[in-house]
Each structure stands twice: as structure tokens, then as C-alpha cells.
Amino acid sequence: MRRIKLLAVMVLALAGLPVVASAACRDGQLELRGDFGTVRFRVALADSPQERAQGLMHVPQMPRMSGMLFVYERPQSVSFWMENTLIPLDMIFADETGVVRRIHENAIPLDRTPIPGGDGIQYVLEINGGMAATLGLSEGDEMRHPAIAQADAAWPCDAD
Numbered sequence: 001m002r003r004i005k006l007l008a009v010m011v012l013a014l015a016g017l018p019v020v021a022s023a024a025c026r027d028g029q030l031e032l033r034g035d036f037g038t039v040r041f042r043v044a045l046a047d048s049p050q051e052r053a054q055g056l057m058h059v060p061q062m063p064r065m066s067g068m069l070f071v072y073e074r075p076q077s078v079s080f081w082m083e084n085t086l087i088p089l090d091m092i093f094a095d096e097t098g099v100v101r102r103i104h105e106n107a108i109p110l111d112r113t114p115i116p117g118g119d120g121i122q123y124v125l126e127i128n129g130g131m132a133a134t135l136g137l138s139e140g141d142e143m144r145h146p147a148i149a150q151a152d153a154a155w156p157c158d159a160d
Contacts, residue, residue, distance in 0.1 A: 025146050025157030030069055030125060032092075032100075033155060034141030040065070041127060045147060047071035056126055057084035067127040071147045078117040078124060082107050088129025090137075093117035097154040098143035103132050123148060 030043045042065060046052045052070050056062070072078065075096045082089070086109050093102040102118050106129040117124060123143060131137075142155040150156045 025144060027146055030067070030143060030145040031155075032125075032135075032137060032141050032143055034100075034136070034138060036136035036141075039135055041125070042066045043069045043125070043145070045069055045071060047147065055080075055085070056087070056089065058086065060086050062087060062128055064128065064131070067125055069145060069147065070124040070126070072122050075120040075122045077119045078121045079114045080104075080107070080117065080124070081114055082109055082111045085109055089126045090129055090132040091115060091117065092125040092127070092132065092137065092143075093121045094123040094125070094143050095120050096122045096149065097152050098123060098145070098148040099154050100137070100139050100141040100143065102139065103137060105132055106130060 027045065028042060030041050032039050032041070042063075046055055046068055047070075052072075055070070056068055078093065080091055085107075088109055089107045091104040091107060092100055093104070094100050101121065104115050104117075107115055123145075125143065144153070144155040144157060146157060150158075
């Protein structure tokens with residue numbers, strides 16, 4: 001169901017329809033802040049084992065400033081690959097507080113080479129390949145989204 005929602009958001013974005021700006025911390029958006037400023041992505045959630053396994057496989061294109069947020073139940077060692085993924089992706093790996101710990105840029109479509117995120121990772125944001133460099137994202141940046149445990153969040157939803 002969430003995959004259908006992501007595709008619907010992507011279709012609207014491709015059609016050039018505006019996405020209404022709204023208050024921080026909505027399920028369909030994720031914010032990142034750092035030395036570059038603040039940026040907002042439209043996101044679909046992958047928070048079940050089945051959704052995480054599917055990810056962005058077979059998606060032929062993704063609008064700019066869109067992505068998928070992978071949410072794990074607890075911090076752990078994670079590794080991704082690009083089998084059946086048709087577009088290059090940047091992977092942003094964050095800890096339980098939403099702090100970015102690693103960025104893997106331009107993962108190669110259809111490649112089965114493991115991409116390790118490191119230990120203690122609970123959230124992974126996948127965005128279009130090259131976008132992390134374009135925006136100036138780096139380790140230490142902070143994510144804000146309702147799925148990030150608010151009691152532990154480096155940038156909680158109720159903070160500006």
C-alpha cells in the first residue's frame with residue numbers, strides 16, 4: 001500500500017503538480033538539516049521486512065526531492081544492494097537519533113555488490129543518485145521524521 005502511495009506522489013510530482021507545504025513531521029516527508037541548511041524530501045516508508053526487501057526495486061524513475069525511508073525496529077548493522085533497482089541511488093545511513101553516520105553516493109543500478117551502512121544504523125534514506133553531493137549532505141547532519149523515536153531524536157518533531 002505504501003508503495004502505491006509513493007508511486008502516486010511520484011506521478012503527481014512528474015505531472016508538475018505542487019505539493020502543499022505543511023508543518024514539519026508528517027509521514028510523507030522527511031527533513032534533513034546541516035551546514036547546508038534544511039531540505040525536505042517526499043518519502044515513502046519501508047518499515048516492515050517485506051517493504052524493506054522490496055525497497056525501490058523496479059521503479060523506473062523517481063522525482064527530484066523524493067525518496068524512501070527504511071525504518072528498522074532497533075539499531076543494527078545493515079547492508080543494501082541494488083539488485084532489480086533501475087536507478088542510481090544515494091543511501092544515507094542514520095543512527096537511532098536520526099544523525100547521519102554514513103553516505104554512500106551513486107549506488108550502481110542492478111549491482112549485487114553489498115553496500116554496508118555500518119553498525120548502529122536504524123534509518124536509511126534512499127534518494128536519487130548524486131543528490132547528496134548536490135545538496136552538500138554530510139555525516140553529522142540530522143533527520144527529522146515521525147518514525148524516528150522522538151524521545152531520542154537529535155532533531156525531534158516538536159523542535160524548529
